[in-house]
Amino acid sequence: MTAEAVLDKVTTARQRFAARLSAVAADVELCLARELPQPTGHQSDIMEAMRYAALGGGKRLRPFLTVEAARLLGGDEASALHVGCALECLHVYSLVHDDLPCMDDDDLRRGRPTVHRVYDEAMAVLAGDGLLTHAFQMLSDEAAHSDPAVRIRLVAELARASGTHGMIGGQVVDITVLESERDTALITSLQAMKTGALIRFATQAGCLVAGGQAQDFAALNSYSTALGLAFQIQDDVLDVEGDAAVVGKAVGKDEHLGKATFVSLLGLAGAKDKARRLGDTAKAALAPYGEKAQTLIGAVDFVLEREH
């Protein structure tokens, strides 16, 4: 193959991936718009706040991974989309609460004012609570899967991934552990909980929806564990190299806060190198699936090359 042909093939793969990511993001938007409570009655404020937080933006990487993991294994895509949207509700609740004045005190999210800036703090707390609750309501719905045993397994795994041994635990470690205690091992385990647990759940959920076998769970788990950490390292890189207008949230915060990150611990080149190696691990985990895994493989390049 000529250099030009290789470049063409790479370009085409990138374009195909981008098209697929956009298509799923559009499906996610429609599904969330339909599934989130419609503003009504005296409690319409919170329903508007929940919709403001959840609709109109985001890469929708987590539901994308659920849909693509299910597709890889021949699972029902409508079920996977519904489950992915439940996961997205949970992810969005965590952003709304993380942005609160008593937490990260952020004014900007996905390029727009945060929920507590548009509404108020009380409504942001309640809208987050509402989204968290709605995530479990969506998983309990038959649209998630026809078999109640699969649905309750999804509930169990999402609660575990997002609880004190998962996402919430990671957030607590992040806000309580002293700078002097932060080394690469601690940051790695912190991020495995804070962002990694939900990304692992994303592919695991697709596997559950599709009725995957033990080797599918193992392969997708290796893939998403590596991908999740690469994603976080790229987040740290963007905090140093990124442009707030493109990233959609404040940048340079970590350095300003004197916060240890993969970049401060490994250097910019070291962090990028680590992310690349994790990307290779993620891709290798899906080798047994051959061409069928090309979209999930594409997600690795997307995560490593993303600018927001």
Place this chain on the structure above:
Amino acid sequence: MTAEAVLDKVTTARQRFAARLSAVAADVELCLARELPQPTGHQSDIMEAMRYAALGGGKRLRPFLTVEAARLLGGDEASALHVGCALECLHVYSLVHDDLPCMDDDDLRRGRPTVHRVYDEAMAVLAGDGLLTHAFQMLSDEAAHSDPAVRIRLVAELARASGTHGMIGGQVVDITVLESERDTALITSLQAMKTGALIRFATQAGCLVAGGQAQDFAALNSYSTALGLAFQIQDDVLDVEGDAAVVGKAVGKDEHLGKATFVSLLGLAGAKDKARRLGDTAKAALAPYGEKAQTLIGAVDFVLEREH
């Protein structure tokens, strides 16, 4: 029967009820102590905060209703206790978030400093999130019921009862609706969501655990709907008549805030009368069960006569 014999019988029933309530509360305490995450690792702070919020107090009325509803129908008491404790986690999360400075800004709860006073605001937000998440984790556990179809139904019903059409919705209405709009109809529907929905879920969950029939659901629903509203009216009465040291939280807040309550709308005598009539409705709903329902009947008197 002589007047003395009647009095004896009443006293004995009250004592029997009090003993039963204490016994279940002790079981709840043990179950929660076992089921809540044990403080460990770098995230031990939040686990301690969750345990501080959930352990060591409270009437445990909601899990009591779940256990007693299941017992009435011959259901498994260990399952009912587990489900009741999941419900209690959800109730406690709502207290932790309601007490936040941006919400009711309360310093005292169950006679002790509130979570954000002992820890800080960020930890109170996260501990609430953790308790909410843990409630669904507990319902997904086999200890809740051996049949996954029953467990997923419990998840669906709890999510509905505690979401924007239930508890959270009621809280939003309470903090956003103007004083001028508050009449008895609005306060009744607000309270049916804010406190009523979880109390209805409590008995419904017992019925689900016990595999109750449609008429059992209907009877327990009438009972708990009336009981829940009577409970709230008594709360308003206590806010006027109560002693903070006995009630365990600040009193006189409603009047201080100029907040319309059943007492301000109906007068003290009118409110007490309405609560009594609701109590009669609750008792009548359980008439078909005869003597078997005596503990749940006792709960009505307890709610009407409670001083905290």
